[in-house]
Amino acid sequence: MxxxxxxxxxxxxxxxxxxxxxxxxxxxxxxxxxxxxxxxxxxxxxxxxxxxxxxxxxxxxxxxxxxxxxxxxxxxxxxxxxxxxxxxxxxxxxxxxxxxxxxxxxxxxxxxxxxxxxxxxxxxxxxxxxxxxxxxxxxxxxxxxxxxxxxxxxxxxxxxxxxxxxxxxxxxxxxxxxxxxxxxxxxxxxxxxDEKKPKPYFPGKNIILYCPTHRNEGKEPIHIEKIFELDKLEKYLAGKDYYLVIKKHF
CATH class of the missing domain: 3.40.50.11820 (CDP-glycerol glycerophosphotransferase, N-terminal domain)
Structure with a gap:
């Protein structure tokens, strides 16, 4: 039925x-x-x-x-x-x-x-x-x-x-x-x-972009802290004048 x-x-x-x-x-x-x-x-x-x-x-x-x-x-x-x-x-x-x-x-x-x-x-x-x-x-x-x-x-x-x-x-x-x-x-x-609009980044800086796609069709969370040692990475990037930008999937 x-x-x-x-x-x-x-x-x-x-x-x-x-x-x-x-x-x-x-x-x-x-x-x-x-x-x-x-x-x-x-x-x-x-x-x-x-x-x-x-x-x-x-x-x-x-x-x-x-x-x-x-x-x-x-x-x-x-x-x-x-x-x-x-x-x-x-x-x-x-x-x-x-x-x-x-x-x-x-x-x-x-x-x-x-x-x-x-x-x-x-x-x-x-x-x-x-x-x-x-x-x-x-x-x-x-x-x-x-x-x-x-x-x-x-x-x-x-x-x-x-x-x-x-x-x-x-x-x-x-x-x-x-x-x-x-x-x-x-x-x-x-x-x-568009030259008239402010850019959402750091002018003149070195940028590393990390954009992981979803896992298991979005059902599995992405734990950045398990992928990177964030404290150690922060110190290293600061010394090299790099920025790491992370954009996870929805």
């Missing part, structure tokens, strides 16, 4: 998704989301802030977290809580949708025929999505059917790469045409190219 109800729910979702293709889209309205709707972060966040400062774009952040809604509204920007009538209405009308992980960053059921821009959240130094054969069987009949169905309402999807070198990698990883991969760079890195 549970399987039957689940199947009915999925069928209903796809019917709604196809029906939303009939909605008139407002191309001055753009919805933003990130990390399955659970975070206000990443490339989506930076582009959202920039878009919110413009007069020719209405930018709306969609999130599952009420505290994030309050935080964004205090900043003077627009945000809606996931699953509310307000959020669904905005997504039904949006001409553009910006994400940084995948279509589940937003309620994609309501984005039929919207132009979706996936900014992604890094560079593919490892195999991701369709190239990651360990994640799931991407070529199973069930997965192929799902992909072909979703492509009809959500096929206007573009991926932002940081250089031409990554274009064929993105094509393979996301199984998209070359014209769906755009080389624009990542919004969160724009600050490094």
């Amino acid at each position: 549970i399987k039957v109800l689940k199947a009915v729910k999925v069928v209903f979702k796809y019917i709604v998704m196809f029906l939303t293709m009939l909605m008139p889209r407002d191309y001055k309205l753009c919805v933003f989301g990130a990390w399955l709707g659970e975070r206000f972060a990443d490339n989506s966040k930076q582009l959202f802030i920039e878009a919110s400062e413009r007069d020719d774009i209405r930018a709306v952040w969609i999130t599952k977290d009420k505290t994030i809604v309050d935080e964004i509204r205090k900043m003077g920007y627009e945000a809606c809580l996931w699953g509310t009538k307000e959020a669904r209405k905005v997504q039904l009308r949006a001409g553009y949708a910006v994400i940084s992980n995948g279509i589940s960053d937003l309620e994609h059921t309501f984005l039929g025929n919207a132009i979706i821009i996936d900014l992604w959240h890094g560079v593919p130094l490892k195999k991701v999505v369709y190239d990651n054969k360990y994640e799931k069987n991407w070529d199973s009949p069930k997965q192929k059917l799902r992909d072909s169905l979703i492509y009809i309402p959500l096929g206007k999807m573009y991926f932002v790469a940081t250089s031409e070198m990554f274009v064929p990698i993105y094509q393979s990883a996301f199984r998209r045409r070359k014209d769906q991969i755009i080389c624009l760079g990542q919004p969160r890195s724009d600050i490094f190219f």
Whole structure:
């Protein structure tokens, strides 16, 4: 019985998704989301802030977290809580949708025929999505059917790469045409190219950057103090005038 109800729910979702293709889209309205709707972060966040400062774009952040809604509204920007009538209405009308992980960053059921821009959240130094054969069987009949169905309402999807070198990698990883991969760079890195903005680093200093990715899909904590002898390292770096910057994965 549970399987039957689940199947009915999925069928209903796809019917709604196809029906939303009939909605008139407002191309001055753009919805933003990130990390399955659970975070206000990443490339989506930076582009959202920039878009919110413009007069020719209405930018709306969609999130599952009420505290994030309050935080964004205090900043003077627009945000809606996931699953509310307000959020669904905005997504039904949006001409553009910006994400940084995948279509589940937003309620994609309501984005039929919207132009979706996936900014992604890094560079593919490892195999991701369709190239990651360990994640799931991407070529199973069930997965192929799902992909072909979703492509009809959500096929206007573009991926932002940081250089031409990554274009064929993105094509393979996301199984998209070359014209769906755009080389624009990542919004969160724009600050490094803007001479007017202060840089978040130590000018003239030697920097060592350590950015470990997640362990066991984020379930295993990264204990920096077990990796490095921090007191000894601090003394050594101070003597050499080096800075060690550590950014752990979420």
